[in-house]
Amino acid sequence: ERKQLHRLRREPSRTRDGADIKLWANAESLEDVAEAHALGAAGVGLYRTEFLFLQRNEVPDEEEQFRAYRDLVLGMTGRTVTIRTLDLGADKADRTGLALRGEENPALGLRGIRLSLAREALFETQLRAIARASGYGPVRVLLPMISSREEVLAVRKLLLRVARDLRSQGHEIADAIPLGAMIEVPAAAIALPGFIGAIDFLSVGTNDLVQYLLAADRNNEALGELYSPLHPALLRLLYTVIRTARVRGKPAAVCGEMAGDAALAPLLLALGLEEFSLHPATLLEVRQAIRDSDLAQLRARAASLLRARDRKGIEAWVAANVAANP
Ligand code: PEP
Ligand code: MG
Numbered sequence: 495e496r497k498q499l500h501r502l503r504r505e506p507s508r509t510r511d512g513a514d515i516k517l518w519a520n521a522e523s524l525e526d527v528a529e530a531h532a533l534g535a536a537g538v539g540l541y542r543t544e545f546l547f548l549q550r551n552e553v554p555d556e557e558e559q560f561r562a563y564r565d566l567v568l569g570m571t572g573r574t575v576t577i578r579t580l581d582l583g584a585d586k587a588d589r590t591g592l593a594l595r596g597e598e599n600p601a602l603g604l605r606g607i608r609l610s611l612a613r614e615a616l617f618e619t620q621l622r623a624i625a626r627a628s629g630y631g632p633v634r635v636l637l638p639m640i641s642s643r644e645e646v647l648a649v650r651k652l653l654l655r656v657a658r659d660l661r662s663q664g665h666e667i668a669d670a671i672p673l674g675a676m677i678e679v680p681a682a683a684i685a686l687p688g689f690i691g692a693i694d695f696l697s698v699g700t701n702d703l704v705q706y707l708l709a710a711d712r713n714n715e716a717l718g719e720l721y722s723p724l725h726p727a728l729l730r731l732l733y734t735v736i737r738t739a740r741v742r743g744k745p746a747a748v749c750g751e752m753a754g755d756a757a758l759a760p761l762l763l764a765l766g767l768e769e770f771s772l773h774p775a776t777l778l779e780v781r782q783a784i785r786d787s788d789l790a791q792l793r794a795r796a797a798s799l800l801r802a803r804d805r806k807g808i809e810a811w812v813a814a815n816v817a818a819n820p
Contacts, residue, residue: 500778502782515770517780517784520774538575544582547592580606621656629668633671636676646689674695679703698735699750705721729765736765756776756783758812763787763792764793765796
């Protein structure tokens, strides 16, 4: 079976009825990047920059960050790389002293874009490093934990200033650096029609969206099945987010774990998804599931999926629509 999957490395991620689905890679290391490249990923859909900041006592400076981002860009040889700005918070154990200690509710605290906007000098350093890497290949900037339009506008302003400064200092950077938002706070998903005009693309972080939507800690084993994307509320929200993005002509991906679950590929296709971002380890399985799927048939079954009343109903839909449908 592995061998058969191996043969898919050079095949397109195309459904049986001829629709091309974009498979991006979630990559943290240069090994991930090499693997993503070899498997024919469309690009990197999520590069989590926290990894540069963890397990050390000092914040990496602009040069160090620049070199890491540039190597990532060079590793993808012209395919687009999506760099997510720092998503640190008291829930991630950094030793740099950036994240606040002892927040009572770290998941609801000063994390992600909130921390970055509160530490503007640090954030500006990161944006400078990313913008400089854009001189070496296509780069997009992705913002974690966005909950309002104002946050996006504040970053856009900062990014424009950073780009202007860099150019005046003689750096060569891309003409335009697309700016996107993670949709992982329910408020952002619900208010999306109001601020989608402020972003160039979006990526749904279902790991956190499930946590916040269902009020279920993503790391609490005691919750068992309560923490699951197979909830009617999540599917409805995903469906409307994807539809809003399509109507407004903005690319939309899902980059949470559920995008890497081949069994759920038909469900995501039914909800209208055209871009998946997933760890390279499951990329070929998901490509296989996509190639076994008939997109028109699945979309025609979205209504029955959205009518499912509970987890059991959703699981029954998934079982009845496994790849190789009908
Ligand atoms: C997510 O929340 O789904 C996500 C992709 O980001 P992270 O897992 O890093 O929070
Ligand atoms: Mg997240």
